[in-house]
Amino acid sequence: MTSLRVYIIRRILLSIPMLLILLSVVFVVLRVAGDPVSAMLGGHAPISEIERIRKQLGLDKPLYIQYLNYLMNLAHFDLGRSMIWGQRPVLDEILEHFPATLELSISAFTFSILLGVFTGVFSARRRNKPADHAIRLYGIITYSIFIPWFGLVLQLIFGVYLGWLPISGRSDPRMAPEIITGLYVLDSILTMNLPGLIDSIRHLILPTVTLGIYLSGIYTRLTRTHMIDILQSDFIRAARARGLPERTIIYKHALKNAFIPILTMMGLQFALLLAGAVLTETTFSWPGMGYFLYERISYRDFTTIQGTIVFIATLIVLISLIVDIIYVYIDPRIRY
Amino acid sequence: MANLTAPKMITSMLSKISPRRGVEGLFIIVGLVIVLTFIFMAIFAPVLAPYDPNKTRVGGLYESPNSKFPMGTDRLGRDILSRIIWGSRTVLIVTFLSMALSSACGVTLGLISGYVGGKFDTALSLFMDSLYAFPGLILAIALAVMLGQGIMPVTVSLTVVYVPIYFRMIRGEVLSMKESLFVEAAKAIGAKGRTLIFKYIFPNVIPSIPIVLSLNAADAVLTLAALSFLGLGLPAHIPDWGFDLRMGYGALTAKIWWPGTFPGLMIVLLTLGFSLFGEGLAEILNPKLSGR
Numbered sequence: 335m336t337s338l339r340v341y342i343i344r345r346i347l348l349s350i351p352m353l354l355i356l357l358s359v360v361f362v363v364l365r366v367a368g369d370p371v372s373a374m375l376g377g378h379a380p381i382s383e384i385e386r387i388r389k390q391l392g393l394d395k396p397l398y399i400q401y402l403n404y405l406m407n408l409a410h411f412d413l414g415r416s417m418i419w420g421q422r423p424v425l426d427e428i429l430e431h432f433p434a435t436l437e438l439s440i441s442a443f444t445f446s447i448l449l450g451v452f453t454g455v456f457s458a459r460r461r462n463k464p465a466d467h468a469i470r471l472y473g474i475i476t477y478s479i480f481i482p483w484f485g486l487v488l489q490l491i492f493g494v495y496l497g498w499l500p501i502s503g504r505s506d507p508r509m510a511p512e513i514i515t516g517l518y519v520l521d522s523i524l525t526m527n528l529p530g531l532i533d534s535i536r537h538l539i540l541p542t543v544t545l546g547i548y549l550s551g552i553y554t555r556l557t558r559t560h561m562i563d564i565l566q567s568d569f570i571r572a573a574r575a576r577g578l579p580e581r582t583i584i585y586k587h588a589l590k591n592a593f594i595p596i597l598t599m600m601g602l603q604f605a606l607l608l609a610g611a612v613l614t615e616t617t618f619s620w621p622g623m624g625y626f627l628y629e630r631i632s633y634r635d636f637t638t639i640q641g642t643i644v645f646i647a648t649l650i651v652l653i654s655l656i657v658d659i660i661y662v663y664i665d666p667r668i669r670y
Numbered sequence: 671m672a673n674l675t676a677p678k679m680i681t682s683m684l685s686k687i688s689p690r691r692g693v694e695g696l697f698i699i700v701g702l703v704i705v706l707t708f709i710f711m712a713i714f715a716p717v718l719a720p721y722d723p724n725k726t727r728v729g730g731l732y733e734s735p736n737s738k739f740p741m742g743t744d745r746l747g748r749d750i751l752s753r754i755i756w757g758s759r760t761v762l763i764v765t766f767l768s769m770a771l772s773s774a775c776g777v778t779l780g781l782i783s784g785y786v787g788g789k790f791d792t793a794l795s796l797f798m799d800s801l802y803a804f805p806g807l808i809l810a811i812a813l814a815v816m817l818g819q820g821i822m823p824v825t826v827s828l829t830v831v832y833v834p835i836y837f838r839m840i841r842g843e844v845l846s847m848k849e850s851l852f853v854e855a856a857k858a859i860g861a862k863g864r865t866l867i868f869k870y871i872f873p874n875v876i877p878s879i880p881i882v883l884s885l886n887a888a889d890a891v892l893t894l895a896a897l898s899f900l901g902l903g904l905p906a907h908i909p910d911w912g913f914d915l916r917m918g919y920g921a922l923t924a925k926i927w928w929p930g931t932f933p934g935l936m937i938v939l940l941t942l943g944f945s946l947f948g949e950g951l952a953e954i955l956n957p958k959l960s961g962r
Binding site for chain 2 (some may be wrong): 352356358359361363364370373380442467470474476477478479480481482483484486487489490494495501605606609612614616627628631632634636643646647650653
């Protein structure tokens, strides 16, 4: 076997203990930090009711049995059933909301990288000039943005006062595309539904800008730092000596070399993206996983909250695995 | 920065903040001014606030900003300015308390774990790393759901989120320091255990703490606001920016912009104050990290 294949297999095996530890942390936090039933019922419920729910959740058993049950159920992809309304399986409900989160994440992520790389390059080329300082300040300000507030301001300006863009939801119900993948923009294209496409994109703009700007600061700083280094290196001087146009030098020669640290950061940013998505979705009533979590928090629907957090933990392990594998293909120097 | 005592370190830090340092110095000063303004507001809240923050109907409902209510009134006719002033007390108490607790726990555990090593260290590091892998907000949500509402539960939730950051940083420094000459020398003259950790190693890790502390404070302000925004924060009688922002959405479409905009602006300003201070400090104390 090639060393590449060995590396990938080893990396996959390594993510199993990582996942196990993360899932155990979720268990510890949700069981040891407090009692789920009293957290749910608020401590004023009749004892018979508490006992009933305790039994239903299997909380009357010793802690180690609860832990084993928890892991066994997860191994069967069973996240339990919701405790309110139709008591549907939690996994089904999460998967229903996941495409909305995925669509928002993809568009915000792309927007943040484009914006971050562009501002970073702009800043690096004007090092220590006023424009550079302004963009460095921008990097710090984005880090301090409180998503719900920024979203509120955008909603006020572009939704309420100018009336250009919708401020909540994913689509106008009259124009919602037929669901194939659950990504409305993609579905509208697949079904050749032009009004639906325009409507989905219009709904996507404000949440994307809110989350995208919040995430972009780190790419601005990263691109700036690396571009400053790279622009001073010999091969750039050589390219200049050959008389290549500045645009080619910057975007083709220099940026390519700044891309590996940016890729690493993309992998690290997923955790922040997920947390940011919870707030963005709540702000814009975007019916994804985060909004779903927010909704169920207000009902203290314990199994759903636990299920969503488990789902997020699994997602994080999976994404870090994928990023690491992409990484080896892009940078062949990394073979452990 | 080897083996400086704390007062000496502070003077050397201050001497580096001069107008000649340009933008970094400016960042620190602006950040400090913002943070100090909020601290001033928090301390003198009873004197500064024109009205009782919880008293309903001190004016009309949703009165727009005017000379009597500079930031208007909210849905219950409470004065928004007064709520903001009292809210600064809430956010600063929670932030400072959780920073103190998390740095104390994280630094102590990091020192011990790094020094003792072995299986204890492996197990603790594994646990801390997996806490760290979680998005801070999601972890805080999980804890806050379980611990319930109130100042202490929220403080504890935030503390748990930030402990791993201090732990990882300090443990790393202790590991690299363990092999250094002055530790060897201290061992040779018979220092061991607690003395070695707290008298020889600890003073040398202090310089890296203030930067992390202020950057974490910035993050903690946001996380607290997010918890309150999601309805997991504080009971209704404690004025709280995040929750007021949430309530500000209620009448948004009626062009009533002030109940949400002002509390949210305060969250951003205070976060910016801590970040500017931390960033400026980082650039000056640790030029290697600059630009990150």
